[in-house]
Each structure stands twice: as C-alpha cells, then as structure tokens.
Amino acid sequence: xxxxxATARAKVNLYLHVVGRRPDGYHLLDSLVVFADVGDRxxxxxxxxxxxxxxxxxxxxxxxxxxxxxxxxxxxxxxALGGDTPGAALRLTKNLPVAAGLGGGSADAAAALRxxxxxxxxxxxxxxxxxxxxxxxxxxxxxxAGGPRLVGGIxxxxxxxxxxxxxxxxxxxxxxxxxxxxxxxxxxxxxxxxGRWREVLPDAAALAAALAERGNDLAAPARRxxxxxxxxxxxxxxxxxxxxxxVSGSGATCFGLFADAAAAxxxxxxxAGRRPPWWVAAAPMLTADGAD
Numbered sequence: 001x002x003x004x005x006a007t008a009r010a011k012v013n014l015y016l017h018v019v020g021r022r023p024d025g026y027h028l029l030d031s032l033v034v035f036a037d038v039g040d041r042x043x044x045x046x047x048x049x050x051x052x053x054x055x056x057x058x059x060x061x062x063x064x065x066x067x068x069x070x071x072x073x074x075x076x077x078x079x080a081l082g083g084d085t086p087g088a089a090l091r092l093t094k095n096l097p098v099a100a101g102l103g104g105g106s107a108d109a110a111a112a113l114r115x116x117x118x119x120x121x122x123x124x125x126x127x128x129x130x131x132x133x134x135x136x137x138x139x140x141x142x143x144x145a146g147g148p149r150l151v152g153g154i155x156x157x158x159x160x161x162x163x164x165x166x167x168x169x170x171x172x173x174x175x176x177x178x179x180x181x182x183x184x185x186x187x188x189x190x191x192x193x194x195g196r197w198r199e200v201l202p203d204a205a206a207l208a209a210a211l212a213e214r215g216n217d218l219a220a221p222a223r224r225x226x227x228x229x230x231x232x233x234x235x236x237x238x239x240x241x242x243x244x245x246x247v248s249g250s251g252a253t254c255f256g257l258f259a260d261a262a263a264a265x266x267x268x269x270x271x272a273g274r275r276p277p278w279w280v281a282a283a284p285m286l287t288a289d290g291a292d
Contacts, residue, residue: 002045003091004119006292008111009039010096010283011103011143012169012248012255014207015214017192026138026154027184030194032161034148035290036169036255038283040095040104042070042111044119047089050074056094065092073109073136074116080132081122088119097279099177101222101249106139113144114292147289150196162197164287167204168264172236172271173253173279174228183250186221204259208243211257215246222251229254235275239267257285 013031020028040056052065052074065071070092078085090112096104113133117123124132133140138155149158195214201207223229229251236245236256241263245256258264261284268282 003043005043006111006115008107009035016216018217031151035286036283038281041093043091044088047087049087052090054092058094069105069109070112073112097173100253101251103139107143110143162200165203167285168258170256170268171281176252178252180250183221218250219247
C-alpha cells in the first residue's frame with residue numbers, strides 16, 4: 001500500500017505575551033500563532049506494530065525515535081481508540097531545526113494524530129482528540145488546528161483570529177538549539193496585558209503595524225541565553241522589504257514579515273548568501289487551515 005502523508009508545518013508566534021502564571025507553575029499566554037508553508041513530513045503505512053523511523057537534514061540527535069513525541073502521540077491515540085487498533089510504520093523526515101521555537105516536535109505529533117486517524121479510519125469523539133493532544137504538550141492543540149489561531153491559557157484556549165491578510169515569512173535559525181523551559185526560567189519582570197485585536201487588517205503592512213504595538217515576552221530572555229539571536233534579528237530587519245522582524249516562540253528562530261513572494265524569496269537568498277551556516281527559508285504565511 002502506498003504511504004499516506006501529512007506535513008507538520010512550522011508554527012510561528014507573530015506575537016507572544018506572558019499574561020500570568022498558574023499555581024502549578026505553568027505560564028499563561030496570549031499569542032497569535034500562524035503556520036508557514038514549510039515543515040517536516042510524516043508518512044505511514046499499515047503494520048502490525050507501531051514504529052517510527054527518522055531521517056532528513058535535522059534527524060541527528062533525535063535517536064531511534066522510541067521516545068519521540070510522534071511515537072508517544074501514536075501510542076496514546078492507539079490506546080484511546082481501543083486494543084484492536086492496528087499498528088503503523090511511521091517515517092518522519094525532519095526538515096525543521098530542533099528546539100528552534102517553531103513548535104516542530106508538537107507539530108510532528110499533531111500531524112501523527114491526524115495521519116493515524118485517517119490511516120486507521122477511526123476518529124475519537126468530539127473534544128477527545130483535542131484533550132489527548134493537550135495531555136501531550138501545550139503546543140499540540142494549536143498545531144492540531146493547523147491554521148491561524150489566537151492562543152490563551154497554557155495552550156488549550158484556541159480560537160480563530162480575525163481574517164489575516166496574505167503575507168510571506170522569511171525564517172532564519174543560527175543552528176543553535178534553545179530550550180523553552182530555560183527561556184521561561186530566565187524571563188523577568190511583570191506580566192503583560194493581552195494583545196488581541198478584533199479588526200480585519202487589509203494588508204501585510206497593516207499586520208506589521210499591529211505587531212509593532214505588541215511583542216514577544218520571551219525574546220529578551222532568549223537573547224540573554226543565546227546572544228546570536230540579536231544578530232539574526234538585525235540581519236532580518238536590514239533586508240529590503242522586511243516589514244518587521246521578531247523572535248518566534250522561545251527562539252532561536254526569528255522571522256521577517258514580507259508583503260509578497262518576490263520580496264521574501266530575494267531576501268532569503270540574500271540572507272543565506274551572507275550567513276551560509278544559518279538555516280533560512282522563505283514561505284507563505286497560511287491564512288487558513290492547511291491541508292495535509
């Protein structure tokens with residue numbers, strides 16, 4: 001049987017405010033999340049057991065896959081569906097940098113939940129799949145949604161934003177992993193107010209202006225842990241056509257917002273030529289839920 005596949009697209013936080021902290025230590029967030037049309041690829045074929053193989057340019061350091069979040073998601077879904085659920089041979093092609101602020105592991109696991117539900121032709125009741133996703137990680141619910149979302153709580157409050165205009169993203173990572181937990185521990189200062197808006201923005205320039213009034217509360221602690229992030233931001237901001245440059249998530253990946261494909265593609269080529277060790281990609285920002 002030919003494999004079925006799903007794409008685990010890069011998750012980008014256009015803004016990210018830390019608005020509080022629960023008694024159990026989990027931080028409360030307000031963020032606008034979008035997905036860039038670039039990511040990891042997951043395929044599956046029916047099998048007796050559930051297995052995972054990993055390849056791709058960023059496969060090094062991920063081990064044999066036995067403790068990968070994709071495997072944990074598959075095992076959890078299989079258990080929730082019942083003991084007669086078959087297995088699957090999964091293959092993850094890791095195209096995104098690891099520990100990069102792009103939600104890669106969570107996006108991979110969310111893709112596994114979607115893919116295996118389709119492969120096995122079995123669905124959990126409404127709400128159960130989302131609850132299972134949240135039990136695996138705070139980023140999984142928005143990655144399961146797969147399109148632009150306003151995210152609140154610790155990640156469980158996921159709602160569509162006002163319609164977003166077409167735009168392109170240039171993603172840049174200096175090939176330096178940054179641990180999200182370490183960035184949260186490094187965060188200092190008061191909590192921020194929520195930054196949500198209700199109006200529909202007409203174009204990418206208006207989106208950049210709205211983002212300029214907001215920020216990423218994890219950017220400063222990420223830069224203290226990895227000062228090279230400042231260089232990435234400076235390089236992006238200096239590119240012709242860049243409307244705004246920001247850190248995504250907890251870093252070290254940063255993004256530049258561009259109005260169109262031509263400007264973003266030229267900018268990505270220029271940045272890749274200037275900083276050849278860095279991972280650089282230009283991709284459209286998805287303004288609707290992406291298909292697998």
